[in-house]
Amino acid sequence: MSLAHITITKPDDWHVHLRDGEMLKAVLPYTARRFARAMVMPNLKPPVVTTAQAKVYRDEILSALPKGMSFEPLMAAYLTDDIDPCDLERGFNDKVFAAAKLYPVHATTNSESGVTQIKSMRLVFEKMQRIGMPLLIHGEMGDPSIDIFDRESAFVDRVLVGLRRDYPALKIVLEHITTRQAADYVADEGRGGKLAATITAHHLLINRNSMLAGGMKPHNYCLPVAKREVHRQALIRAAVSGGGMFFLGTDSAPHPRTAKECACGCAGIFTACNALEIYAQVFSEAGALDQLERFTSLNGPAFYGLSANKDKITLERGQDCISSDLASVIVGQQEIIPFKSPINLFWRVVDQ
Ligand SMILES: [Zn+2]
Numbered sequence: 063m064s065l066a067h068i069t070i071t072k073p074d075d076w077h078v079h080l081r082d083g084e085m086l087k088a089v090l091p092y093t094a095r096r097f098a099r100a101m102v103m104p105n106l107k108p109p110v111v112t113t114a115q116a117k118v119y120r121d122e123i124l125s126a127l128p129k130g131m132s133f134e135p136l137m138a139a140y141l142t143d144d145i146d147p148c149d150l151e152r153g154f155n156d157k158v159f160a161a162a163k164l165y166p167v168h169a170t171t172n173s174e175s176g177v178t179q180i181k182s183m184r185l186v187f188e189k190m191q192r193i194g195m196p197l198l199i200h201g202e203m204g205d206p207s208i209d210i211f212d213r214e215s216a217f218v219d220r221v222l223v224g225l226r227r228d229y230p231a232l233k234i235v236l237e238h239i240t241t242r243q244a245a246d247y248v249a250d251e252g253r254g255g256k257l258a259a260t261i262t263a264h265h266l267l268i269n270r271n272s273m274l275a276g277g278m279k280p281h282n283y284c285l286p287v288a289k290r291e292v293h294r295q296a297l298i299r300a301a302v303s304g305g306g307m308f309f310l311g312t313d314s315a316p317h318p319r320t321a322k323e324c325a326c327g328c329a330g331i332f333t334a335c336n337a338l339e340i341y342a343q344v345f346s347e348a349g350a351l352d353q354l355e356r357f358t359s360l361n362g363p364a365f366y367g368l369s370a371n372k373d374k375i376t377l378e379r380g381q382d383c384i385s386s387d388l389a390s391v392i393v394g395q396q397e398i399i400p401f402k403s404p405i406n407l408f409w410r411v412v413d414q
Contacts, residue, residue: 067378067412068351072371073338073358075100077198077237077260077311079330080123080135082106087126088393089316092334094133096411098371101198101311102135104163109140109175113153120158136160138198142175143182147189154195160366161196161235162186166204166221169213170285170329173200180221187225191232196366201236201244202286211270214286215243226251233365238262238313240286242296245308249300252307258365260311261301263337264401266344269294272404280322281399284315285329301341301357302350309362312337318396333401335388342377342409376412384410 075097080086093100102123104110110119116137123135139150139162153159164183165176177183190197201222202213218236225234236259239245248259264284269291273282282288300308314337315330322328333340338358345354363370383406390397 064378064380065408066346067376068342068354069374069376070355071359072098072373072375073310074098074362074371075312075314075334075337076235076309076362077101077103077262077313078334079103079105079313079315081316082119082122084393085316085398086123088391089314089332089334089398090123090126090133091128091131092391093314094127094131096334096338096375097133098373099134099136101138101161104138104140105165105173109142110137111140111142111145111175113139113149113156113158116153116158138163140165140175141177141183141186143178145186147186150186150195151189151193154193159195161198162190163198163200165200166202166217168204168206169200169202173204176204180225187229187232191229194233194367196233196235198235198237200285201239210287211289214239214241218244218247222247226257231256234258235260235365237311238265238286239297239300240265240289241293245296245300248307249303249305252305255306255365258307258309258361259300260313261297261308262311262313262331263333263340263344264288264313264331265294265297266301267294267340267404280327281331281402283322283327283329284313284331287329298344298348302345302348302353304353304356306356306361306364308357309365310337310341310358316391316398318393319390319399320396322399331401332391332398335391335400336384336403336407337401338411339377339384339407339409340403342379343405343407346379346409377409378412379408380410381408383408
């Protein structure tokens with residue numbers, strides 16, 4: 063029995079890791095069922111740097127799509143110290159690249175090829191500013207001397223403020239924000255339509271206790287790491303605010319269970335299978351269901367200069383808890399453990 067339901071414009075996921083090969087085939091249907099488009103992260107091994115590589119990867123994604131499903135992958139270029147700005151421009155003009163992603167070197171998973179000196183990217187950023195190509199940023203300092211819980215706020219202070227000053231017309235998305243400082247900065251500075259932020263579903267639900275108290279939970283470990291509760295509360299306020307500078311990006315990042323549950327477990331949480339349901343629940347509990355569509359489906363396309371999707375999707379709140387509906391996703395000999403919501407989930411996507 064449905065206790066409540068909401069029909070919204072079909073959402074887009076503005077930040078997702080689809081991987082490649084067998085992993086791609088296993089995880090893609092979860093994203094394609096819920097999202098019409100997604101900004102696909104380029105941190106494969108090797109990373110997606112050139113237009114030619116992005117075309118190959120886009121084709122691989124489309125051919126991994128189950129029959130009868132429609133989905134549009136939007137490709138991001140992986141910025142390196144020696145990226146070719148002309149190829150980047152060509153890829154953007156030819157609608158192969160929708161954006162370019164900046165990983166400060168060593169900031170996160172597969173960021174070894176990332177940018178070592180942001181100042182040396184001047185020609186690339188100037189070109190992107192001129193052609194209107196958005197810059198997506200993993201906003202953490204890669205400097206190992208900075209405390210891991212401070213790396214995002216330090217990035218805002220030491221790098222992002224300067225980027226905004228030097229390239230005021232460059233469209234920037236600060237990805238997967240986790241701090242009150244980032245939320246406040248984007249809420250203020252984003253009013254001009256050139257700065258926005260994505261917020262993940264898991265950062266709306268977990269704080270650092272969820273990862274570290276009562277035993278270490280490797281499946282709640284991601285980068286940027288979850289912060290104190292006051293930051294989680296600030297993220298909820300930002301997401302439900304209706305502000306056009308905040309929109310959905312799951313950062314769903316599947317890893318084999320053995321790579322998460324080991325002596326040096328890797329960062330990343332797989333949420334493609336329940337992120338939309340979590341957003342619905344969070345907005346519902348905040349009394350802000352009327353803002354859900356803006357966050358999931360309207361603010362993102364508006365920022366990127368795209369039309370909202372034509373299709374609709376319906377979510378309903380049932381009586382049954384769906385939190386443990388999916389125990390794992392099998393990939394060959396491996397399995398991926400989906401994010402376990404710390405609160406009971408009652409919202410589900412209604413099949414069309
Ligand atoms: Zn990511």
